[in-house]
Amino acid sequence: MENNFDLAKWLAGEMTADELEAFEKSPEFNTYKKIKELSGQMEAPAFDAESSYQNIMGQAKEKPVVRLRNNWFLKAAAILVIALGTLFILKYQITSTEYANAGEKTTFLLPDDSEIVLNSDSEIRYKKWNWSSNRSLDLKGEAFFKVAKGEKFDVNTSLGKVTVVGTQFNVRVRNTNFEVECYEGKVKVAFNNKILFLEKGSSVIVRSGKQLQSLPLTTDRPSWLLNELKLNVASLNEAISEIKRHYAVEIEHSKISSDQYFTGILPLDNIDTALEILCKTYHLDYIKTSDKKITLIKE
Structure with missing residues (x-):
């Protein structure tokens, strides 16, 4: 209950300098601060001020006025409800x-x-x-x-x-x-x-x-779950793209082109064997310029 009292005083701006300093050092302060920021970003819907004023004045004539001493506590409760609603909506939309x-x-x-x-x-x-x-x-x-x-x-x-x-x-x-x-x-x-x-x-x-x-x-x-790459009627570019993707390498082949399609299986646990099969099919050769860079050339 003490935490609610402190939160309400803080939201209402009624804390003394000493109270504010102690409150900001509390473990709950960061959470309260985020809630306040979220609620502060929300806008209230537009309403007819004149009509609302007349309704309030009419009710005031019929009922005695009751002064709420702890209006800051109600303000805190309202902000908490709005903030929690905002957090719920955000969580619902998260992908x-x-x-x-x-x-x-x-x-x-x-x-x-x-x-x-x-x-x-x-x-x-x-x-x-x-x-x-x-x-x-x-x-x-x-x-x-x-x-x-x-x-x-x-x-x-x-x-x-x-x-x-x-x-x-x-x-x-x-x-x-x-x-x-x-x-x-x-x-x-x-x-x-x-x-x-x-x-x-x-x-x-x-x-x-x-x-x-x-x-x-x-x-x-x-x-591919068996460490094999099965290709059905794949172009040379498609086959090269799959090898690059699975082995995380760069393959230079800008000077190589072919209209021939490839249907077959390439291993996913041995890049040299995969390249040899592909190169034999398309009458190519390859050069490793580094562990992650390969260049295809014509035989």
Whole structure:
């Protein structure tokens, strides 16, 4: 109760110099200061002053005036209510972000215990607060989802939307490429005004808005979780971008071009082997100028 008394006197500006000095040294002072700042940023709604004055005067004639001695305490209570309401609204709107840097993978849980593994250079944003009423997230890059049984949510990307219920699936969105693979259960995929339903072992590949023929899945999880990079009808630039992303290296290839597409698997635990496979396919060679810099040249 003493804390409330001090807070009220401080908000009302009725503390003596000694009281103010002692109050500012208290452990609660920083919290009270933040609340005061938040409440000070809020504006009261506009109202008709003349009409309000007439109403008050009319009520004054009917009822005896009661003088409130501790009006500063009421002021403090009002500010606390407003500040707490502001904090609640801010918390409701906060967006959580999970990110995996180049050359890394990140695993985290959603509030419903669904597991998500982010691939290199990927990001997911969602609202953790009140997740049960706002079950959607935004994905940039690639992620594998292991959804808790019976749970449902939407995965939004710049190229399409995936709706899931208790399943395991992978979503990849890079530049104009959009791929979804279903490893368990069933997923709904929406893109370019089309809707597809994928069942276990099936996938969809969309390149620059066009749906390509996809092959049946042969594993129970994405290749990148097995330290392998599986590429389907990928251009040379796309293959190089994936190697750069997973190994966190720079690759100079401005003088190299090819119209040939690559379909195959590259290892994610041995960059030399990955480069040798790629270079053999495109009749190239490579030079390591440093641990993190590589130059591709023609044979």
